[in-house]
Amino acid sequence: MTDAKNADVPARGIARGRYRFREYHVTTVPDSLLLPAFTALCVTGEERSCGATSGTLHTLDEVTRWIAGHCAQTGHQHYEQTVRAILRAELGAWQ
Structure with a gap:
């Protein structure tokens, strides 16, 4: 189907709709x-990392x-530190 004003241009947005999504504030x-x-x-390490690990500490x-x-x-002298914690999500009001 083409646009009536511009015969060689395909119609755009024949069924347009506007959607609003609400979101939680968390x-x-x-x-x-x-x-x-x-x-x-x-x-x-120069060619590869040492790879020694501390294991889980608190x-x-x-x-x-x-x-x-x-x-x-x-x-x-170079270390990567990872921190993991359990979080609780507290839901706020809908917006």
């Missing part, structure tokens, strides 16, 4: 019943102690 709150989980991974002090110990043993 806030996230750390779950106080569960401890956060921290891990450290040694990424020092405080930043434990992660820092593990890094200090690994650094003292190996001299490695």
Whole structure:
């Protein structure tokens, strides 16, 4: 089907509609019943990373102690830290 004013142009928007989506306003709150989980991974190395990992720890002090110990043993200085926490979503009003 073509547009009546412009015979060589295909018709656009024959069945147009406007949709409005409402959304929740959500806030996230750390779950106080569960401890956060921290891990450290040694990424020092020229051709490949060392790959030593701290395993799951529950405080930043434990992660820092593990890094200090690994650094003292190996001299490695570059680490990747991962933090995981369980969050609870609190739904707000519809908007």
